[in-house]
Amino acid sequence: MHIVTTEPVISAQNLNHYFGEGTLRKQALFDINLDIYSGDIIIMTGPSGSGKTTLLTLMGGLRSAQEGSLKILGQEMCSASKKQLRDVRRQIGYIFQAHNLMTFLTARENVRMSLELHDEFLNQDMDGKAISMLESVGLGNRADYYPDSLSGGQKQRVAFAKRSRRELARALISQPRIVLADEPTAALDKKSGRDVVELMQKLAKEQGCTILLVTHDNRILDIAVDAKRLVARHRIIYMEDGHLISDGVDAAAKVG
Numbered sequence: 001m002h003i004v005t006t007e008p009v010i011s012a013q014n015l016n017h018y019f020g021e022g023t024l025r026k027q028a029l030f031d032i033n034l035d036i037y038s039g040d041i042i043i044m045t046g047p048s049g050s051g052k053t054t055l056l057t058l059m060g061g062l063r064s065a066q067e068g069s070l071k072i073l074g075q076e077m078c079s080a081s082k083k084q085l086r087d088v089r090r091q092i093g094y095i096f097q098a099h100n101l102m103t104f105l106t107a108r109e110n111v112r113m114s115l116e117l118h119d120e121f122l123n124q125d126m127d128g129k130a131i132s133m134l135e136s137v138g139l140g141n142r143a144d145y146y147p148d149s150l151s152g153g154q155k156q157r158v159a160f161a162k163r164s165r166r167e168l169a170r171a172l173i174s175q176p177r178i179v180l181a182d183e184p185t186a187a188l189d190k191k192s193g194r195d196v197v198e199l200m201q202k203l204a205k206e207q208g209c210t211i212l213l214v215t216h217d218n219r220i221l222d223i224a225v226d227a228k229r230l231v232a233r234h235r236i237i238y239m240e241d242g243h244l245i246s247d248g249v250d251a252a253a254k255v256g
């Protein structure tokens with residue numbers, strides 16, 4: 001039996017959310033109830049428009065909650081002040097899709113450039129760091145290639161290395177309790193998608209934090225199953241028309 005000894009990292013109770021005003025007001029989330037614990041890997045799936053991103057942005061403190069209760073790291077988000085939202089956001093790492101690569105820079109220079117924007121890397125071996133980040137996505141041997149000579153999937157991986165270095169660097173420094181990722185595998189081939197997910201899980205595991213991942217990508221569900229050896233507990237949350245339809249806690253990992 002799985003014994004829960006800690007408070008949920010995120011707890012939603014009877015959470016509703018609406019967009020628009022007056023006659024245009026439309027309910028996007030209906031009565032969401034969900035407890036997420038430290039170390040959970042939550043994969044949110046469901047058709048387009050089902051409310052995944054809305055729920056993700058609420059759980060990431062990126063939008064204020066309107067109705068019901070949403071606690072993130074013990075802080076109630078319904079009618080939270082700007083300062084309270086900011087304090088919660090500081091403890092969260094964000095990974096969002098799409099960063100264009102500069103066509104006139106090599107893969108290494110693209111990753112390096114994003115490092116240069118961050119004070120914490122000044123005076124460090126940025127070339128070495130850029131290469132190790134490319135290696136971690138399996139592209140160590142493509143460091144000196146220009147984006148135009150890389151495949152679509154390879155480009156996505158360089159972009160991931162670039163932004164994950166930038167965003168996860170901050171994440172690693174600030175030790176986030178939660179990492180949010182929106183469509184991190186969009187447009188990736190299966191192998192690249194798997195690499196990206198495994199990389200994210202590995203980094204999250206090293207930090208011992210909770211991952212919330214939104215995807216349209218059904219293949220990611222297979223990846224999650226395969227990746228069981230990497231992590232303790234996966235849950236696949238399926239949404240439809242603003243309702244949470246199912247929440248599958250990984251049965252095997254639940255034991256003990």
Ligand SMILES: Nc1ncnc2c1ncn2[C@@H]1O[C@H](COP(=O)(O)OP(=O)(O)OP(=O)(O)O)[C@@H](O)[C@H]1O
Nearest residue numbers: 019020028046047048049050051052053054055216
């Ligand atoms: N800013 C907004 N203003 C008005 N309606 C919105 C807004 N954002 C989302 N919606 C509506 O809320 C519903 C849920 O959208 P949401 O983006 O959360 O779905 P999703 O499951 O993430 O979809 P997708 O997979 O296509 O990204 C949709 O009907 C959408 O049209």
